[in-house]
Amino acid sequence: ADLIGSLSRLEGLERLLMDRNEIGELPSIGALLNLRSLSLAHNKLVALPDDIWRLRHLKRLALQGNKVRELQTSIGQLESLESLDLKSNSLTFLPSSIGQLHSLKHLDVSENQLSQLVLSICDLAQLERIEVKNNPLQRPPLST
Numbered sequence: 375a376d377l378i379g380s381l382s383r384l385e386g387l388e389r390l391l392m393d394r395n396e397i398g399e400l401p402s403i404g405a406l407l408n409l410r411s412l413s414l415a416h417n418k419l420v421a422l423p424d425d426i427w428r429l430r431h432l433k434r435l436a437l438q439g440n441k442v443r444e445l446q447t448s449i450g451q452l453e454s455l456e457s458l459d460l461k462s463n464s465l466t467f468l469p470s471s472i473g474q475l476h477s478l479k480h481l482d483v484s485e486n487q488l489s490q491l492v493l494s495i496c497d498l499a500q501l502e503r504i505e506v507k508n509n510p511l512q513r514p515p516l517s518t
Contacts, residue, residue: 392414445472
């Protein structure tokens with residue numbers, strides 16, 4: 375078994391940093407229920423595992439510098455998430471469920487391919503900082 379695939383056995387793990395590798399696909403990580411911080415910056419990820427929504431205690435998710443094309447709607451179930459860094463990916467839209475991240479304080483979606491932002495972004499009452507630099511934005515937040 376490979377190391378990444380075996381990570382799900384580390385049930386007490388709170389921080390997982392795997393920046394600057396060649397990771398193109400992440401296996402199931404939903405069993406890491408104690409995970410507070412997940413950093414996979416500067417890899418080759420195009421998608422997140424379908425069970426990421428199970429990480430209810432996750433506070434920080436760093437995915438900058440990957441090739442992520444879209445976020446699953448289940449991202450909205452990460453109720454403890456405070457920081458979401460998606461800078462320098464290939465996102466063309468954000469799901470409206472992003473507005474359910476009521477603990478979110480920092481959102482960085484700079485350097486993607488976003489032409490608009492969803493209106494639900496305005497539901498993020500705890501948001502202190504949002505970065506949307508270098509996107510082909512054509513209009514302010516709109517409902518989808």
